[in-house]
Amino acid sequence: MPFIVAILNQKGGTGKTTTTINLGAGLAYSGIRTMLVDLDPQAHTTIGVGVDPDSFSDSMAEVMSVPKKMVSEVVVPTYLPGLYLAPAHIRLAKAAEQAYSRVFRESILAQALKGVDFEIILIDCPPSLGVLTINSLCACDFIIIPCQISRYSLDGLADLLNTIEIVKDLGPTELFQGNHFRILLTMFDRRNRVTNEYILEQLKPYREKTFATLIMKNEALNQAQIAQRAIFDYDAKSSGAQDYQQLTTEFVALWREKRRDNSLAKRPG
Ligand SMILES: Nc1ncnc2c1ncn2[C@@H]1O[C@H](COP(=O)(O)OP(=O)(O)O)[C@@H](O)[C@H]1O
Numbered sequence: 001m002p003f004i005v006a007i008l009n010q011k012g013g014t015g016k017t018t019t020t021i022n023l024g025a026g027l028a029y030s031g032i033r034t035m036l037v038d039l040d041p042q043a044h045t046t047i048g049v050g051v052d053p054d055s056f057s058d059s060m061a062e063v064m065s066v067p068k069k070m071v072s073e074v075v076v077p078t079y080l081p082g083l084y085l086a087p088a089h090i091r092l093a094k095a096a097e098q099a100y101s102r103v104f105r106e107s108i109l110a111q112a113l114k115g116v117d118f119e120i121i122l123i124d125c126p127p128s129l130g131v132l133t134i135n136s137l138c139a140c141d142f143i144i145i146p147c148q149i150s151r152y153s154l155d156g157l158a159d160l161l162n163t164i165e166i167v168k169d170l171g172p173t174e175l176f177q178g179n180h181f182r183i184l185l186t187m188f189d190r191r192n193r194v195t196n197e198y199i200l201e202q203l204k205p206y207r208e209k210t211f212a213t214l215i216m217k218n219e220a221l222n223q224a225q226i227a228q229r230a231i232f233d234y235d236a237k238s239s240g241a242q243d244y245q246q247l248t249t250e251f252v253a254l255w256r257e258k259r260r261d262n263s264l265a266k267r268p269g
């Protein structure tokens with residue numbers, strides 16, 4: 001069974017796409033069969049791993065449309081061995097609009113992911129709490145919430161956690177005690193001491209649910225996206241590569257722990 005992770009935040013520019021690509025690449029380089037699902041009509045993840053959204057007739061737009069395709073029918077390899085992609089296309093915006101009038105519209109993606117053969121699936125969400133993001137929530141086992149460190153970065157976090165609770169049908173206690181989500185702090189700039197102190201203070205109640213790994217602000221991450229490569233292939237010595245390597249290690253430990261808990265829970269007697 002794949003471990004399905006939604007990477008979401010209703011705000012734009014918080015590092016969702018950067019995290020999807022570079023955590024995905026980190027996992028692939030660790031020998032873990034990984035698929036990225038690009039659920040944003042802007043197709044930044046698709047372009048970011050060197051795939052042209054116009055080069056296929058079938059994409060996540062067709063998965064989310066009627067008559068629908070399965071994700072296994074649209075998945076393509078990327079330049080990086082072990083890293084696969086279910087590409088997005090701008091048509092996905094239209095498909096999302098039309099999905100609003102469908103029955104069971106929240107579970108289209110969960111159904112379409114059946115039968116895919118990957119260990120880890122990362123879903124890059126659009127910057128909204130619309131039907132696409134809700135589909136990723138319904139389909140996922142775990143949630144990563146990238147938050148850019150800035151004065152307003154935590155506005156909306158309570159809303160987001162509320163939505164997660166409603167969709168995943170979790171009581172607040174289970175949401176906070178269970179291993180269901182992690183906040184990832186991105187674009188951290190040590191020079192902004194006052195802002196950093198303010199944000200870290202605000203985040204205190206969520207400390208247990210925040211990755212220990214901090215993603216520093218690093219221009220190489222920006223440039224890698226333009227070069228359509230993961231940071232490890234663009235500048236392996238950059239702080240961005242080190243940070244995403246550390247995140248990969250932390251995430252893999254979490255995944256292994258959850259897998260062990262699940263198999264213990266399933267064991268009879
Ligand atoms: N740690 C970082 N340091 C510098 N630039 C970054 C960093 N993370 C992301 N960026 C840049 O910030 C912009 C927004 O990031 P992106 O991952 O596309 O956000 P989102 O998918 O949440 O909208 C992109 O241009 C990206 O290259």
Ligand SMILES: [Mg+2]
Pocket residue numbers: 016017018040044125
């Ligand atoms: Mg994005």
